[in-house]
Amino acid sequence: MNFFFHIAVIFLVLIITSKTYAQNQIVADLSQENVKISTDFQGAKILLFGAYDGKKGDDIIVIVTGPKGLVTVQKKDKILGVWVNTKKVNYINAPKYLSISSNRKIEDILNKKTQKISEIGLNNLNVRIQPGIKVENEKQWRQALTRNMLKSNLWSINENSVSLNKDALFRSFLELPSNVITGQFEVKILHYRNSKLVSQQINSINVSKSGISAGIYSIAQNYSTLYGIFAVFLAVLVGWGSNLIFRKV
């Protein structure tokens, strides 16, 4: 009895899993999972590719989210003829990188309500203002955040950038700008059929400093006084050296 029960459970699990795997699976991979910021870094272009079990009319949305943290929005006012920052609002959990890519216009894939619920789209992000601060005209600040993040290339909307092939393969280029922040990036691939999520997969990209650049950065952060002394020493050496060299020339 016990034995048969076990067999039955295993069988059941197998059926369920195999069915979901076979039918609604999405498999994706990245050309590069570790992005190294070294002295020649000018941004990275990563190829995301994979296979999905699609039907005609299916859609794919790819959302890449970088580390979240503090982003401050400042506003300038004219004081005595010059423009000075006077007010600021802190957003405590703003993604410092965000790209939303899709095979066609997102509004054609999902209606406004679904977009809002699944937090897809720049205006549907759940970014919070630092508690305890009263903000007038919150919408204006929120729009300023989006506008400036888009301008710095750290946020982007790339509709029509996911290419689908025979309802089975997809690929998309993910671009990380040169001013990208280090950390763990989440790559979420969403497969929609008639506005319903059929399957999804999450990959990740790790962006880190490497080589000399990483070394200098970490020394500057962790041994900052020593770093300063070394910087001065180096400059003294160059100054003294140039004096020696050019005297002989």
Added chain:
Amino acid sequence: MYYYILRNNDENLMYIYLPIAEQPIHSLAVLGVGAFLGLIMGLVGVGGGFLLTPIMMFLGIPPPVAVASVANQLVAPSVSGVLSHWKRSNVDFKMGTVLLVGGVAGSSIGVLLFNFLGKIGQLDFVIKSSYVIFLTLIGSLMFVESLKLILSTKRGKVSRGKLHQHNWLHGLPFKIRFRKSKLYISILLPILIGVIVGILAALMGIGGGFIIVPAMIYLLGMPTSLVVGTSLFQIIFVAANTTILQASQNQTVDIVLAIILLLGSVVGVQVGSRFTNVLKGEYLRLILSSIIILVSLKLLIDLITVPSDLFSIIISR
């Protein structure tokens, strides 16, 4: 094929990623700027930091990093300059030491102020507006002075100003004798000058030569032959102190940026100083002052025109 697309653009190999500024920059552009300013320094004797920092900001380096890294690079030409002035015995070490005591104190205050301004979000504004004020002042003074000189030499007469004037400042207490400079003045005066220049140096990423040199001539009444060497001597310590404090307090010293600037300026200075006798000083000063006025004008326009977006963002790292 994909591999080809995925590779970073090879034609941009000249770009170098700055580890502290956290952005790539064209290395030839920085090298060129360094060389150009070194050339001016060698030719005219002034013009290091106070042009370098604004130009770095124009190139897109964040002002805090520009200020701190330029302070670092200034150490080198100052060392090199002092060594050659020392050989000609043009340095008053006693006066220099008194000045640098004030300078080190001043630059420490400056870095604290820098830190505070950064916290309240007014750093960029203060740096830029102090540049507008000082560059306009220095630029126009230099312009008028060199124009006068050119006109008077054309007329065939050279006017001479008074060198050593006594005023109430010389009446302050704690008098001390500076044998080399042939001065008997209050020690408070050079210390105070050092403090003020130190604060400005830390805030603006300058050596302060363009402030301290006139101050030494007109306020202290030092012999002009000693002024440049002595001011360079004190600048070494002010710039070094600023660099170390900026590094330890704000982590804004970009050593890669400083080194590229250094290499350019070191060569520029030497080339420039070799041509000093070929080109006429007053014409050079006229050109330099025009550049300074243009730079301050650009900064001023940035401050007074309506920004394209009233809002801006700071992404904390």
